[in-house]
Amino acid sequence: MSYTRPNWHRSALVTIDTQNDFTLPDAPARIDGTLEVLPKMVSVLEAYRAKGLPIIHAVRIYKEDGSNVDLCRREAIERGLRVVAPDTEGAELVRDIRPGGYTPLDAERLLNGEFQSVGRNEWAMYKPRWGAFYRTELERFLRDRGIDTLVFIGCNYPNCPRTSMYEASERDFRLVMVSDAMSQVYEQGIREMKNIGVQVCTAEEAVEAVRAV
Numbered sequence: 001m002s003y004t005r006p007n008w009h010r011s012a013l014v015t016i017d018t019q020n021d022f023t024l025p026d027a028p029a030r031i032d033g034t035l036e037v038l039p040k041m042v043s044v045l046e047a048y049r050a051k052g053l054p055i056i057h058a059v060r061i062y063k064e065d066g067s068n069v070d071l072c073r074r075e076a077i078e079r080g081l082r083v084v085a086p087d088t089e090g091a092e093l094v095r096d097i098r099p100g101g102y103t104p105l106d107a108e109r110l111l112n113g114e115f116q117s118v119g120r121n122e123w124a125m126y127k128p129r130w131g132a133f134y135r136t137e138l139e140r141f142l143r144d145r146g147i148d149t150l151v152f153i154g155c156n157y158p159n160c161p162r163t164s165m166y167e168a169s170e171r172d173f174r175l176v177m178v179s180d181a182m183s184q185v186y187e188q189g190i191r192e193m194k195n196i197g198v199q200v201c202t203a204e205e206a207v208e209a210v211r212a213v
Helices: 034-051 071-078 107-111 138-144 160-170 187-195 203-211
Strands: 011-016 055-059 116-119 122-126 149-154 174-182 199-201
Touching: 011 034, 011 160, 011 174, 034 055, 034 149, 034 174, 034 203, 055 138, 107 122, 122 138, 149 160, 160 174, 160 187, 174 187, 174 203, 187 199, 199 203
Parallel strands: 011 055, 011 149, 055 122, 149 174, 174 199
Antiparallel strands: 116 122
C-alpha cells in the first residue's frame, strides 16, 4: 500500500470530457449519467480550488472534416455530425465545473498541444484519443510540477477515464477514482481499478482528504 497510497498534497484533479456536447440533456452525443454526477464533481472541484491544488480539464475536439477523430466516429463526423467542434459552445466545459473568471477554450492552442490556463492553477488540455496521456505532454506537465497522485472525475468511465487511469498506472502515478463523480461506472470496473492499485472513493471522502491537506 505504501507505493499506491495517495499523496493528496502532491495531487492533481483531472476532469475528463465534461463538455456540453457530452453532458447536456439535448446534446448530440449525450452520455447518460454525466449530468447527474455534476454536483459531486463540483464538490471535489471546490475542495481543490480552496486548497489551490492543480486541476486539469482533459477535453476532446473534433475537427469538422473528421481528420483527427477516432476511427469509430470519423464517418459520422464526415457525414455532418457536429460534436465538440472547434470553438463552439458544444465543446466548452459544462458551466457548472468552470472556475471563476473562466477563460473560454481556444481550440487552435489546444489542438497544437498547449495547456491553456482557464483559471488559477487550472488548465485545459486536448487529448486526441481515449487516454489523456496518448500523444500529449501530460506526463511532463505533471512531473515538472512535482505531482505524483492523480484524482479522476468526469465523463464515461468505460472509455476515457478508464483508459486514462490505466495509462497513468503504467507511468507509476498514484491514483484515485472518485466513483460517484464519474458517469457510467459499474461494479466490475471498480474491481478492475482496485486490482491495479487505484484507490476508489466517494466525492465526500475525496473532499475530506483534500481539506486535510
